[in-house]
Amino acid sequence: MENILNLWTGSGFYNITGGQITMIVVCLFLLYLAIKKGFEPLLLVPIGFGGVLANIPEAGLALTAAENAIHFHKPDVMLALSEVLKIPFEAGQEITAETLKAFKAAYAEGNASTVFAADQIAKNAGYANGMLANFYSVIIGSTVGPLLIFLGVGAMTDFGPLLANPRTILLGAAAQFGIFGTVLGAAVLTMTGVMEFNIGEAAAIGIIGGADGPTSIYVASVLAPHLLGAIAVAAYSYMALVPVLQPPIMNALTNAEERKIQMVQLRPVHQLEKILFPIAVLILVALFLPDAAPLLGMFCLGNLMKECGVVDRLSDTAQNALINVVTIFLGLSVGSKLSADKFLDVTTLGILVLGMVAFGVGTATGVLMAKLMNVFSTNKINPLIGSAGVSAVPMAARVSNQVGLQNNPQNFLLMHAMGPNVAGVIGSAVAAGVMIKFLGG
Amino acid sequence: MENILNLWTGSGFYNITGGQITMIVVCLFLLYLAIKKGFEPLLLVPIGFGGVLANIPEAGLALTAAENAIHFHKPDVMLALSEVLKIPFEAGQEITAETLKAFKAAYAEGNASTVFAADQIAKNAGYANGMLANFYSVIIGSTVGPLLIFLGVGAMTDFGPLLANPRTILLGAAAQFGIFGTVLGAAVLTMTGVMEFNIGEAAAIGIIGGADGPTSIYVASVLAPHLLGAIAVAAYSYMALVPVLQPPIMNALTNAEERKIQMVQLRPVHQLEKILFPIAVLILVALFLPDAAPLLGMFCLGNLMKECGVVDRLSDTAQNALINVVTIFLGLSVGSKLSADKFLDVTTLGILVLGMVAFGVGTATGVLMAKLMNVFSTNKINPLIGSAGVSAVPMAARVSNQVGLQNNPQNFLLMHAMGPNVAGVIGSAVAAGVMIKFLGG
Amino acid sequence: MENILNLWTGSGFYNITGGQITMIVVCLFLLYLAIKKGFEPLLLVPIGFGGVLANIPEAGLALTAAENAIHFHKPDVMLALSEVLKIPFEAGQEITAETLKAFKAAYAEGNASTVFAADQIAKNAGYANGMLANFYSVIIGSTVGPLLIFLGVGAMTDFGPLLANPRTILLGAAAQFGIFGTVLGAAVLTMTGVMEFNIGEAAAIGIIGGADGPTSIYVASVLAPHLLGAIAVAAYSYMALVPVLQPPIMNALTNAEERKIQMVQLRPVHQLEKILFPIAVLILVALFLPDAAPLLGMFCLGNLMKECGVVDRLSDTAQNALINVVTIFLGLSVGSKLSADKFLDVTTLGILVLGMVAFGVGTATGVLMAKLMNVFSTNKINPLIGSAGVSAVPMAARVSNQVGLQNNPQNFLLMHAMGPNVAGVIGSAVAAGVMIKFLGG
Amino acid sequence: MTQAFSLMAVGMGFVFVFLAILVVVTSTMSKLVNKYAPKPEPAKAAPAPVAAAPADAQLLAVLQEAVNQYRSDKKR
Amino acid sequence: MTQAFSLMAVGMGFVFVFLAILVVVTSTMSKLVNKYAPKPEPAKAAPAPVAAAPADAQLLAVLQEAVNQYRSDKKR
Amino acid sequence: MTQAFSLMAVGMGFVFVFLAILVVVTSTMSKLVNKYAPKPEPAKAAPAPVAAAPADAQLLAVLQEAVNQYRSDKKR
Ligand code: NA
Ligand code: NA
């Protein structure tokens, strides 16, 4: 009888909170967007599914051993935890919601030794890390997940168009203004008291404007892990929305004349240039911004493996088995941050709004930069390819092409837009390095 | 000279025990069954091979650092270990077989802190985890191995036949009686004093009747890790023996009339149903049995990836590279539990007997359930498909088909039997969740 | 303003040392050899690239958390570290280059507990393991990387030629003299005071003569991890140089008559022989040299998976996805040992010279053994296949074939040379086991 | 023994209830889908009639071999 | 706020400087390559004119199917 | 030095003894297999005579291309 009661009081029905229901609905909506609307499904399917798992009541899949112990708060375990977490607590003391909050906060802010000690106590008492918490710590906590995605993306990237017309790199630089402009926006929100973001959080939010999933996850995991869920969801959603978000801005900032500019056909690129390019980027990173070395290092390695032509089996694996495996776990790990208590917060709204602003600003500055460059050069650039500088490879380049075709059915901008498009990846990785340099560590 | 002596006293010839010889022979026999007789070779080849490796004398491949240190029992290391293991031990004390046993037991039963401290002492003294011990801790100790197998199996499972005839799900429920009936059997053995199993061990043995390898390994790793080797070997062996074990039972419980029943052709199933099914299962799990969430969550994710049609590259990887890699390591990890001191025990015999009983009971209750359902319904079910409810996908469904053809050469039951077959997978995962809920943590 | 200064003082330009520049150039040269000259590109591309990453100033990619903390030596962190490293250090004490060296040495020589404590202190202070340091510890520190390479190599190896003519195994034994002769060479260098190697280092260097990459990495990681970079680079480079290094020795030790010997065509080999062979090797290892069990165990498992014919999907994965993934990380991990302070040492020169001697001696003893065997047997062996006994599969066998064709255009020695070639792999794994038995642990 | 009985009762009961609910949920879901969802397309337009003429058999053998070769080339 | 401004100034400045240097380095590298490196071969000799005759289309379908079958066989 | 000599003696000796035993074991095993085991089948029935006619060469090129395309499609 007690057993059946136990089954009932331990069931989801009995324990589910409104927040969890909301988040499960939100995650099912993400799955809908991914499957039915084609929103970056490779990431949003595992993210959405992971989000549902993270909100299963009592399962604690997204919680570490210590967090699980705090959730079930047996008195003796709490007593032991209170010592390492340095929280005043006496045997027999009543455990209120406030108490639990204090324990959670002390654990979340604890240093490596504290976390280790608290987890050991919890494991001694029979608690274990949830499945998603393990995935998160291995894949994102160690930063290896985003780096391996970058390895694979590097192995899939063709720098030919960029090499054929290197000045389009500057468009990829300009579009990063979206990142830093958003940091400013977050600062304004904080100053005006609407919401409160510290500078690290502001930077992590700004990176959404980089329009690059793994970079966003990497930066958020370093500067503001508690916002990672919202940031990653915003980044991937807006990348999927590029065909909706960008064209109005592109049309508003250009006239029909400019949109019809036909560009000189790209010259063929020597294989040796393609081999030397990732090495050149690597050396520049080594000389100027060591903090961008992990991200851009893996990206360049992937690209070198692709272009050098002698390690095709490694390049193949990086583009397929390896990136696919990592994608599954990365998505589930991001999903683990979609638990109700972490996601359902007014700051999430701020992140969504600021993220969209970041995309808009980046698009605009990319287009404006192209117009500015046309002032100084004879070989005109079609400003529509400027918007591709935000990255969101290859979606943004396709949007440039589409808008171009609407204005001149003979004007294929795709390959021209691929230059700023991939430059945008490098640009936002550089921006990520600068922000980590200043605010990390 | 001393060196050569060293080589001799450290060799396998000098150190091998009768138990190790026996186990190596047993493992070679497993390899024979796998390779020559086709017994679930994907698992039994690595399991058998891992078992041989685990029994190589002095190599300590299946031992952790602390276990290796105890095996070589240098006095100063033992003194240090005695402190953290809280065993009375004095410097210079003679080390008997009894002493070693006490140390091993204290380590095996130690909590997380004790194990960590003991391993650190051993590592300080130059001992390391054996290769298989590392594999075990990463793949099974963390539970990630069986979960990833479930992900891959989910991505290979077609729920079409089940969706076309959902009431066959009940056959998959009935066949789980094998699991719980065996728990009862183990309790009877304990009560009558033949062997001794605690309730956790009984449950872990019962799960063999679930006829599902990864579920068995998962449950055993949580409830009775010391029996894992025998349980996994029994589970996979009996799954391979399904064509031998099931037909007599099926024939005994049915008459020729019943065996000739032709079933209505299955209706075509809408893609959307296939997409919604794993989500429906996930939500039911979330509401009713959070403890089954890891297993069924990964299973449903795999299935959703397969059916949603937008993440084929992830589904491909889950079905191939990922599941293959995990299978190799999972097999070796299970093999690490086939060391003589763990496997050569009278309980192993009990496990083998009870496991076979579990299979038999599950087969019988599946068939009987089908007959029961026929009493109440007009659309008759051929009771031969009831036996497929034990899972053992797709072997049990093929057996249903074969026995059906023997009775009516025009009667193809394969697709009809796939419904209860895959329902059996869900059923035993649910049973696993219930048992972990009651007995785990 | 301070920020910009910060960016400048933290840049690579400001911090780069002469040693780092040298090493980056060396690594770029390795990339050149790999890509342009085809020197074992699968390994040397990631090794060279990893070497560049390891030498990026201030990025600390190859350093652990504690090493990074020592590099930046904040006074309070140093104070905390001094306690666990047991170095006399007072608050406010000036930190000289000498001090840093003492800290680094104490950390490098610390036992498991010391290393753990130091890393925790560093993590508490916000330092983290560099990316490459993480890769190294997971892939090489745990020894799993070389073992998985061996698994894949086993799955790619065909023992048919060896089984058809088993006495050629002895050629693979003789060629291992290169390994032990080099140990002697290192001892001579030490005795004469030219360089100083302890016996463990000498053995690790000698293994270069085994002409087998993963074996070299495995032995070096156990016996002399600080020399691992140079040893791995030497091993792979010389394997690539086999077509240059071997022919002169082969020609010098044989006369035209001998080089023209035509060998009896190989008999067809029964599939069952191929299945039993890896099992036979495994059992011999179990009986005679447990210390070679990890390496040869994985090798035999891979080969059994290939030959048994019932687990093709596992064998495929071991040969492709798995070995490719491991190769990328193994290369990067080896590269992490190419940092200036570890590689730019006079001992590296010694390693390169001794490694080449090892190759030469092994080639010579292989050829001489064949000539010796011809004295006692009627079925003559072409001594050119003796050189293939060093392993370097399949390059050395191809060299035997080429030199043979130069002397007799009808004389195809390739398949005959494959026997000693794969025997050489087993031979050096056995030699590795002996050396670890004597000097490890 | 009591424990085993109670585990059996609760466990078996739970498995049945859970799967029975699944039957209901699945059936309802299927009905709704087949009522409201657009008809599925005729399942991926039959994939090119293979093995029609005997000539094709030989072709397939050649193909298979080509694929094999391609795969083994890749591996080298 | 000051922090945000300074981060923006330094960050944006750095991104521009870095990518501008990259433009220069890349252009120089390309010039050197195209001046000194041997001409690239005409890009891998156009890969066998596919889909020439209508017969080929059917052939390709057969092929595709054969490849599929081969692949699915492998998976089993 | 002594250590090095002793390592060499023992090591080289051991390698030889081990591999010599392997020679014996392998030979014995082979003899037993060839005496008692059923004859192996004629090695997988020669895989369809490839590249017989010149037409086949072109076919193979087409095939190869189809396979390539298939593979690259997969990757997308
Ligand atoms: Na970007
Ligand atoms: Na089952």
Ligand code: NA
């Ligand atoms: Na060798």
